[in-house]
Amino acid sequence: MKTDGGQALIKSLEREGVEVMFGLPGGAILPVYDPIIDSKIRHILVRHEQGAGHMAEGYAQATGKPGVAMVTSGPAATNIVTPLCDAYLDSIPMVVITGQVPTAAIGTDAFQECDTTGITASITKHNFLVTEAQDIPRVIREAFHIATTGRPGPVLVDIPKDIVDPTNPRSSLEWEDEVEIDLPGYKVDTSVDEDAIKKAVDLIQQAEKPILYIGGGVLKSRAAEALLELAELTQIHVVTTLMARGAFPDSHELCLGMPGMHGNFTAVTAMQESDLLITLGARFDDRVTGKLDEFAVTAKIIHVDIDPAELGKVRRPDIPIQGDCRVAIETMVKVLRESNSEATDRSAWKSRISGWQERFPLVYESSNPGQALKPQFVIEKLRDATPGDTIVASGVGQHQMWASQYWTFDHPYTWINSGGLGTMGFSIPAAIGAKVGHPEKMVWAVDGDGCFQMTAQELVTARVENIPIKVALLNNSYLGMVRQWQDMFYDERHSEVFLSKEIPDYKGWAESMGCFALRVDDPDEVEEAIAQANEIEDRPVVIDFRTAAEEKVYPMVAAGTGNSDVIVPPSQENEIR
Amino acid sequence: MSSASAEHRNHVLVVTVENKSGVLARVASLFARRAFNIRSLAVAPTEDDNLSRITIVVDGESAPIEQVVNQLDKLINVVDIRDLQPGHAVERELMLVTVAVEPEHRDDIVEQLDRAGGKVMSVGTDSMMLSLVGDPDHIDAFEDLLRPFGILEIQRTGRVALANLDETIE
Structure with missing residues (x-):
């Protein structure tokens, strides 16, 4: 069947099962937007291309399906660079289609031309510049295959205008019902070496102080159930990194919560004192390890990762296991069930852990009626007033850490954030993408006032496209995390961190974007405001919570220091470690 | 490169890649991005029109060689990598x-x-x-x-x- 490149592109997306895409048209991509009118794919028109990228990421994180974004050439392509890099660092499956100037104009500095594949080569898992219409169906198949298999990641497909423009003979192609990938250099091996697993199990059984160190790879491999079985079978405590919150239920007795720079004391210290870190889909990020040569110095390392380049990149493992986390965990469970070996007595270790938990819980000082809200208090009230499977999407900064610390994540895929890149402004578009993927679930964006001002315009998208997310704005008038560092490490000298007390008027701004909006100044008003917000289903909601600016995120491992030097809140300074 | 001690730190990687435009740039950009040092690099087509071969001499001091190989292997257009041992090539x-x-x-x-x-x-x-x-x-x-x-x-x-x-x- 004869067709043109634009039709073929949309048909190819349909063939990949794409139900929704996020985008914004422009000159070079125009011919592809015409067939969208007749497609069953839902297109969500964003207000800024960065929003399209983060929406696709939020959609992908919430559903496990690849997120799709489509934008035009030049400035649109550069506007989506941040989400591509974000998705690359957090291993999020995403396919981004960009328009490009006609093939004959490439390299001439044509209007809205940029070297999109050159710019994005190091922040995508792979990218393509398609120069023949006939290649479009195969490249789209390859893009989805690469994005979703192995270690997931973003793939960009750059499409020159002439090969999709039906008035140009270069756009003509023969549509085939079948298309095969041709990727001789791309191999995905999800199997695991069972002998290595047996050695790992031996180490596990001998360990006196083992910890299951869980990263985002466990969520990517849909291994949360398998992990629960492994943890309960071995009775080993679990830490879940910022990318893995929800991979293991926070309310489970074996869960120690989040490790790292703002992890809770027990999670940080248990890793630090451990003699065996069973590392599953985690990558020894500097925010987790602190000063590397002081990190968990006595621990042996079992490291499972689908990406062989992670094994030994930061910390040399005693047992490296390349493969899929779920396959590895299930094989560990099988080997454990078949073996007669008994685990070492760990009662002393368990009592140390429970001692830390008793002496060093997450704490903050409550505020009195009439005083500014404590951000932790707002998160707790939000947590208590929402269904257990509520999806929380956060921005980047103090509010992100408090949300991760004080929420109780008992379900996988309910926590969405920008972990690796730390992209301010992530939460609102990511929440929109998550809500599009799961319209039946409640979706709360937890945002800061600095972040909100970067991507708030997507609330217009949310209202117009009928995507009723809710935004809890923890508004302390400051770039809070930067202020915290200036307080702690720059003698309280505040440089360019104060935003403004009253400008903008967030309530008025939100209302002008079609949202229902409230402002809350007093602790006594918090519950009522959340209850009101939870009732509203026909439009986005924004609550401007006025929070205490001097509040700090504790515990904290200062940058460049070791995890044994974790700074605890003032009320715990005299506790015995 | 001239002294014997420098020579033994160097690794010779023979990297077979798809013969497509932009592939050399991807390889070069990976080395820059990951702070791996290239001593020398030679590229040419092979007996198979679809493939090119890149011979890269890598400074083994700049990064562990298996990390260089593993990162190179993640490039979709890289089909095969051989780390040639001194005296075996x-x-x-x-x-x-x-x-x-x-x-x-x-x-x-x-x-x-x-x-x-x-x-x-x-x-x-x-x-x-x-x-x-x-x-x-x-x-x-x-x-x-x-x-x-x-x-x-x-x-x-x-x-x-x-x-x-x-x-x-x-």
């Missing part, structure tokens, strides 16, 4: 060099060149252009020998390498 490099030579020293240079297995490519009034193919140590030695005469211009290709036949059979 044939390595060759080509040098073109123009040296200043007074007429009375010409015979001396030509004699040295003959002994090294090189050729005279062009002769000027007070200079000569020579070519020499050999393993990199051999080229280094000859370059040192020419230096007292005055090297006016030099171009080396960087090495190309193939595994010894007994290694290829594996």
Whole structure:
């Protein structure tokens, strides 16, 4: 069947099962937007291309399906660079289609031309510049295959205008019902070496102080159930990194919560004192390890990762296991069930852990009626007033850490954030993408006032496209995390961190974007405001919570220091470690 | 590159890639992005039109070699990587060099060149252009020998390498 490149592109997306895409048209991509009118794919028109990228990421994180974004050439392509890099660092499956100037104009500095594949080569898992219409169906198949298999990641497909423009003979192609990938250099091996697993199990059984160190790879491999079985079978405590919150239920007795720079004391210290870190889909990020040569110095390392380049990149493992986390965990469970070996007595270790938990819980000082809200208090009230499977999407900064610390994540895929890149402004578009993927679930964006001002315009998208997310704005008038560092490490000298007390008027701004909006100044008003917000289903909601600016995120491992030097809140300074 | 201690830190990677535009840029950009140092790099098509072969000499001090290999292997267009062990591969490099030579020293240079297995490519009034193919140590030695005469211009290709036949059979 004869067709043109634009039709073929949309048909190819349909063939990949794409139900929704996020985008914004422009000159070079125009011919592809015409067939969208007749497609069953839902297109969500964003207000800024960065929003399209983060929406696709939020959609992908919430559903496990690849997120799709489509934008035009030049400035649109550069506007989506941040989400591509974000998705690359957090291993999020995403396919981004960009328009490009006609093939004959490439390299001439044509209007809205940029070297999109050159710019994005190091922040995508792979990218393509398609120069023949006939290649479009195969490249789209390859893009989805690469994005979703192995270690997931973003793939960009750059499409020159002439090969999709039906008035140009270069756009003509023969549509085939079948298309095969041709990727001789791309191999995905999800199997695991069972002998290595047996050695790992031996180490596990001998360990006196083992910890299951869980990263985002466990969520990517849909291994949360398998992990629960492994943890309960071995009775080993679990830490879940910022990318893995929800991979293991926070309310489970074996869960120690989040490790790292703002992890809770027990999670940080248990890793630090451990003699065996069973590392599953985690990558020894500097925010987790602190000063590397002081990190968990006595621990042996079992490291499972689908990406062989992670094994030994930061910390040399005693047992490296390349493969899929779920396959590895299930094989560990099988080997454990078949073996007669008994685990070492760990009662002393368990009592140390429970001692830390008793002496060093997450704490903050409550505020009195009439005083500014404590951000932790707002998160707790939000947590208590929402269904257990509520999806929380956060921005980047103090509010992100408090949300991760004080929420109780008992379900996988309910926590969405920008972990690796730390992209301010992530939460609102990511929440929109998550809500599009799961319209039946409640979706709360937890945002800061600095972040909100970067991507708030997507609330217009949310209202117009009928995507009723809710935004809890923890508004302390400051770039809070930067202020915290200036307080702690720059003698309280505040440089360019104060935003403004009253400008903008967030309530008025939100209302002008079609949202229902409230402002809350007093602790006594918090519950009522959340209850009101939870009732509203026909439009986005924004609550401007006025929070205490001097509040700090504790515990904290200062940058460049070791995890044994974790700074605890003032009320715990005299506790015995 | 000339001293023996530097030589043993270097690894020779023979990387087979898809013969597509932009692939060399991806490889080069990966080395820059990950702070791996390239000592030399040579690219050319292979017996298969769809594939090119890149011979990269990597400074093994700049990163563990398995990390370099694993990161390279993540590039979708990279089809195969061989880390050639010293003494288990044939390595060759080509040098073109123009040296200043007074007429009375010409015979001396030509004699040295003959002994090294090189050729005279062009002769000027007070200079000569020579070519020499050999393993990199051999080229280094000859370059040192020419230096007292005055090297006016030099171009080396960087090495190309193939595994010894007994290694290829594996």
